Each structure stands twice: as structure tokens, then as C-alpha cells.
Amino acid sequence: MSDSYVTPDGRTIGGKVLEMRNITLRFGGVVAIKDISFDIREGEIRAIIGPNGAGKSSMLNVINGFYHPQEGEIWFHGEKRKPMKPYQIAKQGIARTFQNIALFKGMSTLDNIMTGRFNQMKTNMALQMLWKGPAEREEVANREIVERVIDFLEIQAIRKTPVGALPYGLQKRVELGRALAAQPKLLLLDEPMAGMNVEEKEDMSRFILDVNDEFGTTIALIEHDMGVVMDISDRVVVMDYGKKIGDGTPDEVRNNQAVIDAYLGVDHG
Amino acid sequence: MFYREAGDYKTTYAEDSQTFPLKLDRYAYYTLLAVAFLVVPFVINDYWASAVLIPFLIWSIASLGLNILTGYCGQVSLGTGGFMAVGAYAAYKLMTSFPDLNIMIIVLLSGAITAAVGVLFGLPSLRIKGFYLAVATLAAQFFLVWLFNKFEWFYNYSASGQISAPTREMFGYEVTGPSASAPAKYMFCLVLVLGLAWVARNLTRGRIGRSWMAIRDMDIAAEIIGVNPLKTKLTAFAVSSFFIGVAGALFFAVYLGAVEVGEAFGIQKSFLVLFMIIIGGLGSILGSFIGAAFLVLLPVLLKNIMAGALGWPIDLAAHIELVIIGFLIMLTLVLEPHGVAQLWRVAKQKLRLWPFPH
Ligand SMILES: Nc1ncnc2c1ncn2[C@@H]1O[C@H](COP(=O)(O)OP(=O)(O)OP(=O)(O)O)[C@@H](O)[C@H]1O
Ligand SMILES: [Mg+2]
Numbered sequence: 072m073s074d075s076y077v078t079p080d081g082r083t084i085g086g087k088v089l090e091m092r093n094i095t096l097r098f099g100g101v102v103a104i105k106d107i108s109f110d111i112r113e114g115e116i117r118a119i120i121g122p123n124g125a126g127k128s129s130m131l132n133v134i135n136g137f138y139h140p141q142e143g144e145i146w147f148h149g150e151k152r153k154p155m156k157p158y159q160i161a162k163q164g165i166a167r168t169f170q171n172i173a174l175f176k177g178m179s180t181l182d183n184i185m186t187g188r189f190n191q192m193k194t195n196m197a198l199q200m201l202w203k204g205p206a207e208r209e210e211v212a213n214r215e216i217v218e219r220v221i222d223f224l225e226i227q228a229i230r231k232t233p234v235g236a237l238p239y240g241l242q243k244r245v246e247l248g249r250a251l252a253a254q255p256k257l258l259l260l261d262e263p264m265a266g267m268n269v270e271e272k273e274d275m276s277r278f279i280l281d282v283n284d285e286f287g288t289t290i291a292l293i294e295h296d297m298g299v300v301m302d303i304s305d306r307v308v309v310m311d312y313g314k315k316i317g318d319g320t321p322d323e324v325r326n327n328q329a330v331i332d333a334y335l336g337v338d339h340g
Numbered sequence: 341m342f343y344r345e346a347g348d349y350k351t352t353y354a355e356d357s358q359t360f361p362l363k364l365d366r367y368a369y370y371t372l373l374a375v376a377f378l379v380v381p382f383v384i385n386d387y388w389a390s391a392v393l394i395p396f397l398i399w400s401i402a403s404l405g406l407n408i409l410t411g412y413c414g415q416v417s418l419g420t421g422g423f424m425a426v427g428a429y430a431a432y433k434l435m436t437s438f439p440d441l442n443i444m445i446i447v448l449l450s451g452a453i454t455a456a457v458g459v460l461f462g463l464p465s466l467r468i469k470g471f472y473l474a475v476a477t478l479a480a481q482f483f484l485v486w487l488f489n490k491f492e493w494f495y496n497y498s499a500s501g502q503i504s505a506p507t508r509e510m511f512g513y514e515v516t517g518p519s520a521s522a523p524a525k526y527m528f529c530l531v532l533v534l535g536l537a538w539v540a541r542n543l544t545r546g547r548i549g550r551s552w553m554a555i556r557d558m559d560i561a562a563e564i565i566g567v568n569p570l571k572t573k574l575t576a577f578a579v580s581s582f583f584i585g586v587a588g589a590l591f592f593a594v595y596l597g598a599v600e601v602g603e604a605f606g607i608q609k610s611f612l613v614l615f616m617i618i619i620g621g622l623g624s625i626l627g628s629f630i631g632a633a634f635l636v637l638l639p640v641l642l643k644n645i646m647a648g649a650l651g652w653p654i655d656l657a658a659h660i661e662l663v664i665i666g667f668l669i670m671l672t673l674v675l676e677p678h679g680v681a682q683l684w685r686v687a688k689q690k691l692r693l694w695p696f697p698h
Contacts, residue, residue, distance in 0.1 A: 135564060161566035173564075175557035177623065178550070186554050190566040192547040196575070202542035207354060210546050214353040253565065 075112070078305050085113030087146070088257055088289050089134065094143035096129055096313075103129040104140065105313040111257065116283050117291045118300045120324075121310035122333060127293045128170055130310070131259045134291070135167050136160040148256075162190050164256035168246045168263060170293075176235040180245050183234055184220055187252030188213040220248050224278060240271040244278075251282060258282070260292040264299060272296065276303050301325065309333070359541055376530060381523040389522035390595070391640050397529040398590045399632040403616040404540045404625065405583025410614070411622035412544055413576035414556025415465050419477035421609035422484030423581050425601050426454040427588025429494050432503040435516075435593070436496055443508035443515055447532065447589045454585020455578040457484075462577030466570045481610055488601040504598035516593045525594050532590065536583055541625050543579065552576050553623070584613075615665060619672050621679030630680045638664065 075085050089111040096104040103126045111117045119127045132138040134145070136157040145152045147163065166187070175183050192213055194206045221227055224244050229237060234245055243263060250258055263279065264272045276299055282288050294300050300307060301321040309317035309324055311333040317324045324330055360366040384393065402420060409415050430450035434441060461480040465473055488494045495503045507517025513524040543549055551572045554562035559569055592599050599605070616635050621627020639661050646657040676682055 137560075156568075157563040158566050158568045161564055167564055169561070173558050173561035175554050175561065177557045178553055182550060182553070186550045186562075186565050186567075189547060189551060189554075194547070196543070196548060199546050199548050200539045200542050202546070206542070206546055210357065211353045214357075218353075249565065 078115075082114060082284075082305075084115045084305060086149075087111070088113050088148060089291075090146040091130075091134075092144040092146065094130075094133060094140045094145070096126070096133060096138055096140045102313050104133065104310075106142075107308075107310070107313075107315045108143075109308045109315065109318055111289060111291050113289055114283070114287050115289060115305040116279065116303055117289075118304035118307045119291065119293045119310065120295070120297075120300055120307060121316075124312075125310040126313040127310055128261055131167060131261050131291070131293065134160075134259060135165055161253070164253075165259065166250035166253040166255035166257075167259035168243070168250050168261060170261040170265065172239075172242045172246055174234045174242055174246055174249070177233070179231050179233055180226060180237070180248075181217065181221070181230045183245055184217045184248045184252045185213065187220075187249040188217060190253060216254075217252050220251050223251070223281070224248050240267050243267070243271075243275070247275075247278065251288075254286070256289065258288050258290045260290065262293050262295065264294060264296060272299060279303060357545065359545075373534075377527075381527055384522050384526055386522050389526055392636060393526055394522075394529055394595050396633055396636045397526070397533045398587050398595055399613065399616060399636055400533055400629050401536055401590070402584050402587035402613045403620065403628040403632045404537060405580045405587065406613045407617045407620075407622065407624070407628045408540060408544070408552070408583065409576050409580035411617055411624065411627070412549060412556065413552040413573060413580075415462075415573060415576060416470065416474040417477040417580075418474050418607070418610045418614065419461060419480040419484070420584055420613040421605040421607055422481040423454050423458055423584040424588030424591060424609060425484050425488055425605035426457045426581075427451060427585030428592035428599060428605065429488050429503065429601075430454065430585065431589035431593050432496075432505070433494070435506055435508065439506070443510055443528075443593070446508070447586055447593070450589035451582040451586040454588065455582040458577045458581025458584075459574050462574050462581075465573045465577070478607070478610075481607055485601050485605060500600075502598050502600050503592065505593040508593075516597070518597060520594070529590055529594060532586060536586065537625060537629075540583070540628075544625065548575065556623075615669055617679075618669055619679055621681030622677070624679065624681040626684070627679045627681030630684075634680070635665070 075083060077083050087110045090108075091110070092108050094104050094107050095102070105126075107126075107130070119130060121127050129138060133140050136155050136159070139154055175186065178186075192209055194209050198204065198206045221230060224247065226241065226244060226248065229241060229245075234242060237245065247260070247263065250260075260279070264275050267275065279290060279292070280303055283290055292304070304321060306319060307317070307321055307324045308315060309327070309330045311329075316329040316333055317327040319327070355361075360369055380393070402424065406417060406420055409417055427450045430453040431446055434446045434449055435443075438446075461477065464476050468476060489501065492498075495501055505516045507514055507519065509515065510524070510528055513527075514520040515524050515528040544552070551562065551567045552575075554565065554567055555569060555572050555576075562572070563569060588605065591604065596604060612635060616631030617628060618631070619634055620629065620631020639658075642657055642661050642664070643654070646652045646660065647654045672679055
């Protein structure tokens with residue numbers, strides 16, 4: 072495939088942001104990912120789909136450094152990535168959300184999203200102790216960015232609410248907010264719409280499209296809802312039992328016999 | 341009705357995150373400061389100083405310290421007594437080795453030495469969590485007390501095995517030693533308390549505080565926003581131990597004057613400070629003060645009522661005190677895990693809106 076392409080809706084997708092080459096990940100005897108290669112390109116919305124246990128979440132965990140594959144290479148922005156800790160990878164501009172919400176339960180919506188700015192805040196401990204001066208200025212500057220995220224996600228009303236007290240759908244939204252606040256180059260979303268009703272799914276789809284559109288953020292997402300996947304993604308990777316069984320535009324994937332077979336066996340609503 | 345924010349609008353983000361967002365709270369705070377600085381020093385007597393005020397100030401520092409580690413960063417520690425001992429012995433060695441060194445500098449250096457020791461004992465926290473970390477810090481507690489007993493160098497080979505604080509002055513007033521006056525000791529502790537509370541507040545309100553709370557609430561998610569778990573936990577251990585070391589130095593040099601390590605800094609002290617932050621409020625600056633005030637005042641009160649007014653034997657009063665503390669801890673843990681500070685916050689919230697709850 073050439074280095075860039077134009078989507079049906081006229082967006083130009085750039086070069087490779089991330090490239091997975093022959094990744095194999097084993098847990099003891101279980102092969103969670105088997106020799107998978109694919110790439111994610113600048114500005115695209117890339118979906119990863121597949122039945123339960125296919126290895127999708129494991130793939131995101133490999134990308135953001137929770138899991139270290141036994142074989143294969145990861146190339147980020149044209150450079151081969153050395154084995155790194157998740158927090159180091161975060162500093163490179165990869166943010167994510169989790170399949171099971173992973174918010175900071177003891178903190179408010181605002182504070183949760185402020186934590187997303189951690190990498191961009193630099194004042195040292197001595198200045199933090201003084202507060203007045205650089206530390207306070209930095210806090211206010213970052214608060215402004217966070218307030219824009221809050222406006223964008225339409226969660227102004229729950230700014231000061233402890234996140235533990237929020238309904239599930241809003242928690243998912245706050246978690247997206249925390250990831251967005253980091254202004255990532257690559258955003259990984261693990262089932263951002265799981266457990267949501269139709270209306271909430273529509274909202275979430277809109278946010279994902281808007282993020283991609285307004286900020287040009289490259290997004291990789293895992294999703295079970297085929298309608299949503301086909302609607303919003305540019306290209307789709309299909310996994311089954313740790314193997315890649317399809318890769319291409321939604322239309323190509325839809326008509327791929329291996330994909331159809333995999334999905335006929337398992338019910339996915 | 342009178343406690344409200346009428347006309348108290350926040351127009352900037354800086355105002356929105358100030359320490360006392362309400363005017364009334366700010367005035368209450370300034371009044372308290374004025375009384376503490378301008379009234380108390382002139383009326384304080386030895387009884388009030390040694391029974392209530394000075395212990396309250398010193399335990400406030402210790403409980404601020406433990407609250408940073410446990411309440412904000414989620415790392416349970418039962419080593420507080422041992423770390424206070426480090427502060428005390430550091431102060432003693434510094435005072436006796438450098439007689440000309442200013443006492444304020446000695447206290448702060450003692451905090452710094454304790455911070456270094458705290459970091460050392462915090463290293464296992466990367467691997468072990470919760471209950472197991474508590475046990476590891478308990479081991480630190482026993483080890484440190486043993487260490488200061490075992491090696492005579494720490495107490496300058498004195499026959500009694502005790503350390504005692506020589507006289508040191510601040511601005512011409514004696515603050516340590518047998519003839520230091522109550523107002524001087526009180527003022528010395530007060531200045532440190534205010535300075536350190538201010539530091540604690542500033543550290544917990546910004547980037548570093550949020551990284552501590554992130555580790556506390558969910559360490560996996562903390563990592564994906566870029567928080568280095570080891571560095572963050574060790575920072576919490578360092579800052580916390582600094583506070584606790586300062587408290588230990590003051591407890592020895594200003595308050596007791598002479599100590600024997602097992603007696604002054606035993607495991608009971610570790611639990612005492614832990615109870616303070618549980619009752620006062622985990623993850624709350626105000627809660628640290630409330631907890632310290634509570635556990636300093638309670639015994640004084642009970643002693644006066646039960647032994648003084650009712651004429652009960654003193655050891656019975658001590659037992660009842662333990663029962664009451666135990667009961668209160670269970671009560672707070674069950675009813676309001678965020679302690680009295682949270683009850684206060686909720687009550688204020690209600691009061692702000694009363695009588696129109698919507
Ligand atoms: N930490 C782990 N230890 C052992 N096995 C694991 C671990 N993580 C994942 N696995 C295994 O790897 C396989 C893939 O799991 P993964 O969570 O990646 O699937 P998934 O595609 O995200 O499924 P779902 O749609 O249910 O979320 C499963 O068999 C799972 O049991
Ligand atoms: Mg999954």
C-alpha cells in the first residue's frame with residue numbers, strides 16, 4: 072500500500088504513525104497474538120475488531136507497553152521502538168482508555184482530566200511548594216486546555232463531581248476526556264461504547280469523529296458494534312484467535328470470506 | 341443562612357482553585373492566625389503549652405506527613421514512630437556535633453535526613469502493596485528503634501542510653517533546653533507548622549499531588565498518563581518522611597527535652613498518627629489538623645473529667661480512652677471513610693445552599 076491515501080469523505084491520510092511487524096505475544100501456553108502485522112496512519116481512524124478473546128485488548132496493551140511481545144518489532148514515527156515502560160510510551164504521545172473504566176475514583180471530573188496534562192506540566196517540586204509564580208501560572212494554563220476538553224465533551228455540569236458518583240456512560244466520557252487532555256498523537260480506545268445505549272453510542276461516535284476531524288488525532292479503536300465500526304472507521308483489522316484474518320476498508324472487510332466465517336460462528340449483536 | 345457565597349463569584353481559574361474559596365472561610369482563617377500569633381503567646385502557660393498546644397502542633401506535622409503518604413498517595417505506613425526517631429536522633433547528633441548551628445536549620449536538616457531514610461525504606465513499595473507494605477514499614481519501625489538502642493554512637497555513649505537536648509536559641513529566645521519558655525517553644529513550633537502546612541497544601545493541589553492521588557486510586561491508569569510509579573511513590577515517601585522527621589526532632593528537642601527511643605517513638609506512636617489521619621480525614625490537610633487536635637485533646641479531656649471530676653483511678657481513664665478511640669475509628673471507617681473533614685465539608689455544602697436546596 073502506498074504511503075498515503077484519500078478517504079471516501081475526502082480526508083488525506085498520511086504516512087505510518089505506528090507499525091506493528093510480526094508481533095507474537097504468549098502467556099505461557101496461550102498465544103494471545105500470533106504473528107500479526109499492520110500499520111496505523113497519520114490522521115486515520117483504525118478499528119480493531121474480532122470475537123471475544125481474539126487478542127484485541129492484548130494488542131493495545133502491547134502498543135502502550137503493558138505487555139511485551141516475545142517476537143516482532145514496533146515502529147513508531149519511523150523508528151524502531153526499544154522495550155519501554157507504559158509511562159515512557161505515554162510521554163511519546165500515546166494515550167488510551169480502558170475496556171473496564173480506569174478512572175481515579177477519589178478525584179473529581181476536573182482533577183481526573185487535569186491528570187491527563189501530567190506530561191505537559193514541568194514545574195519542579197521547589198516551585199510547586201511555592202505555588203505562587205510559575206506553578207500557579209502553569210496550572211491555570213493547563214486548566215484552560217482542560218476546560219476546552221470539558222466543553223468539547225459537554226460535561227461542564229459534572230466538573231466538580233467525584234467520578235465514582237457518575238453513571239457509567241459519563242465515566243466513559245470522562246475517561247476519554249483524560250486521554251484527550253494529553254493532546255496525544257495516537258489515541259487508543261478500548262471499546263469506548265461498550266455497555267452504552269443507542270443515544271450514548273451516537274454521542275460517543277460523534278466525539279470520536281470530531282476529535283479526529285478537529286485535532287487531526289490518529290485513533291485506533293476496538294469496538295464490537297459493527298454498525299458503528301463500519302460507520303466511523305477508515306480501515307479495519309480483523310482478529311480471530313490471535314491471528315489477523317482481515318485488513319482493509321470497511322467494505323473490503325465486510326466482503327472478506329474469512330471474516331464472515333469467523334463472525335458466523337460467534338454471535339456479536 | 342449567613343454562611344454562603346452570595347456575590348462570591350469566581351472569575352478566574354486561579355480563584356477557583358484557591359485554598360479557601362469562600363470569603364467567610366478566609367476571614368475565619370485570618371482570625372485564627374491572628375489569635376495564634378498575637379494572642380496565644382501572651383496568655384499561654386506551661387500547662388496549656390505542654391498538655392495541649394505544643395503536642396497538637398507537633399502531631400499536626402506528623403499527621404500531615406503521614407497523610408501525604410497514606411491519604412494522598414495510598415501507601416500505608418506503620419513506620420511513623422521509627423521515622424520520628426530518625427528525626428530526633430538526627431537533631432541530637434547535629435546539635436551536639438555542631439553547637440553553633442541554628443536550631444531551625446538543625447530541625448530542617450533532621451527532616452532532610454529522615455527524608456533520605458524514608459526513601460530507602462520506600463523502595464520496596466514498587467513491588468509490594470497494601471497490607472504487605474504495611475508489614476514492611478512495621479519492620480522498619482522495629483528496626484529503627486533497635487538501631488538507636490543498639491549503637492551507642494547515636495546517643496553519644498551516654499550511660500542512661502537517653503538523649504537530651506542542649507539549650508539552643510532562636511532570635512535570642514531559648515527554644516530548647518530545660519529553661520526554654522512556653523511562648524518561645526510554642527512560637528517555634530507554630531512557625532514550622534504553618535510553613536509545612538502551606539507546603540503540603542501547595543504540593544497536593546497541583547501536578548505532584550494529582551500524581552500521588554493517581555497512584556493511590558489506580559496505579560495502572562496512572563502509568564498511562566505518564567506517571568512513573570517508583571519515582572512518584574518515592575517522592576511521597578521523601579516528603580512525608582521530611583514532615584515526620586521534623587515532628588520527631590521537635591518532639592524530642594522542644595517538647596520532651598530528653599527521650600529514650602523505645603518509649604518515645606514506639607509502635608504506639610505509629611498507630612497514634614495513623615488513627616489521627618483516619619479520624620481526621622485521609623487525603624485532607626484540614627483532616628490532619630482535626631485528627632491531631634482530636635487525639636491530643638481527647639485524653640486531656642477524659643483525664644480531667646474522669647480522673648479529675650469523677651475521681652476515677654487514672655488507669656481506668658486510660659483504658660476508657662482506648663475504648664473510645666477504637667470505637668470512633670470503627671465509626672469513621674464505617675460511616676465516613678473520609679473522616680471528620682469530609683463531614684465538615686458536607687455540612688458546609690448543605691449550609692451554603694440552605695434554606696433553598698436547589
Ligand atoms: N495478562 C494475561 N495473562 C494471561 N492471559 C491473558 C492475559 N491477557 C490476555 N490473556 C489471554 O489472551 C487472550 C486474548 O485476550 P484479550 O483480552 O486480548 O481479548 P479481546 O479480544 O480483547 O477480548 P474481548 O472482546 O473479550 O475484550 C485471551 O485468551 C486471554 O485469556
Ligand atoms: Mg478486550
